[in-house]
Amino acid sequence: MSDENKEYDGIKYRAEKNSPLVFRILFFGLLTWGIIFMAYYLFSGWTSYGEYAEIKKAKEARLAVQTPGAGQAVPAHEEIRSTDLIAAGKKEFAARCASCHGADGKGGIGPDLTAKQFKYGRTAPEVTASISDGRPGGMPGFKNELSGDKIQGVVQYVLSL
Numbered sequence: 001m002s003d004e005n006k007e008y009d010g011i012k013y014r015a016e017k018n019s020p021l022v023f024r025i026l027f028f029g030l031l032t033w034g035i036i037f038m039a040y041y042l043f044s045g046w047t048s049y050g051e052y053a054e055i056k057k058a059k060e061a062r063l064a065v066q067t068p069g070a071g072q073a074v075p076a077h078e079e080i081r082s083t084d085l086i087a088a089g090k091k092e093f094a095a096r097c098a099s100c101h102g103a104d105g106k107g108g109i110g111p112d113l114t115a116k117q118f119k120y121g122r123t124a125p126e127v128t129a130s131i132s133d134g135r136p137g138g139m140p141g142f143k144n145e146l147s148g149d150k151i152q153g154v155v156q157y158v159l160s161l
Contacts, residue, residue, distance in 0.1 A: 066148040089153030
């Protein structure tokens with residue numbers, strides 16, 4: 001005897017042989033999209049690490065162009081240029097650094113920049129690294145916000161304090 005004619009609590013049983021057409025279309029569409037998506041990303045050679053490496057390489061090349069002589073002493077024939085750097089550095093210091101280090105560099109939230117010794121060194125390359133990359137404990141890095149000349153200006157100004 002088949003179940004088609006049975007009744008359960010006043011509900012007549014009706015066996016469906018197929019699911020509704022809308023569900024079948026959605027299911028097979030999703031299945032097709034999933035296969036195409038996986039095939040594209042598996043066989044295209046794309047990786048998130050590869051993309052990160054390309055972005056990092058491009059950023060390093062851009063920074064190398066901006067700061068060709070970062071960390072090197074200013075040559076004697078560019079001594080006039082260094083005074084211009086100090087003047088530009090003073091403006092950048094007032095705009096970006098004075099809120100933490102004080103207008104005169106004697107400290108506040110940040111350390112005193114007029115001291116004879118700095119925690120991370122007082123040479124031009126060490127100060128450049130501190131400004132560019134930042135330091136743990138609150139010093140932000142400015143290599144993405146300032147050009148190489150502006151960073152060197154701030155370095156020269158800090159060393160002149």
